[in-house]
Amino acid sequence: MHLPSRRSLSVLALAATFLVWIAPVRAAPTDPSAFVDGLVQQALSILRNPQMPDAQREERFSTLLHSGFDIPRIARFVLGRYWLSASDQDRDRFSHLFADWVVRTYSARFKEYSGETIKVTGARSESATSYVVSSQLIHANGAPPTTIYWHVRKADDDMKIVDVEVEGVSMALTEREEIASVIQRSGGSVASLNQELQQRLDSGPTPASGSMMPTQAQKAP
DSSP states (O other): OOOOOSSOOOHHHHHHHHHHHOOOOOSSOSHHHHHHHHHHHHHHHHHTTSSSSSHHHHHHHHHHHHBBBOHHHHHHHHTTHHHSSSSHHHHHHHHHHHHHHHHHHHHGGGGGGSOOOEEEEEEEESSEEEEEEEOOOOEEOOOOOOOEEEEEEETEEEEEEEEOOOOOOEHHHHHHHHHHHHHHTSSSSSHHHHHHHHHHHTTOOOOOOOOOOOOOOOOOO
């Protein structure tokens, strides 16, 4: 499956973003800033372990993703209008394949880590259950920092990250646009999308060009 990049952003910013995005929640936090900062520290500890074998890294990312990422919510958003026409079986299968695709795509990019850090700078409340945490990706080479916003949702005394914006580019909205393009190319159904995703996953490691990348500065609704 070909999911092209149409905007030039730092690969490290995207990789670090997704690694922190999928870090697990070890407690029931009440402060969204502390929640994100805790995930950042966990993520950086993994990035700083270059001896970790690729298979182990991918397996660990998968575990982290399923424990700390609201997969059903994001999967439904990513499918957009196609969610309504899909069967329960196809929806469930897409959720699993989509999670595997994210892990496969970005785990290969984490090797490019070269000393970047992420500094949480504040948070604002959008509602009683949703927050936006602001942060900066600090580049080790002295380049201007990359702004990252974390969309956090609280439910059942737990917090989950449901979207990430890198320099104003929503990752969830980007994936929604890319997935819609793939569905249109593969027959117009979620079943055909799932088949193509499975074939892509079965084909082996994901090349750098085959990732879900931002298209334009947008924000998910």
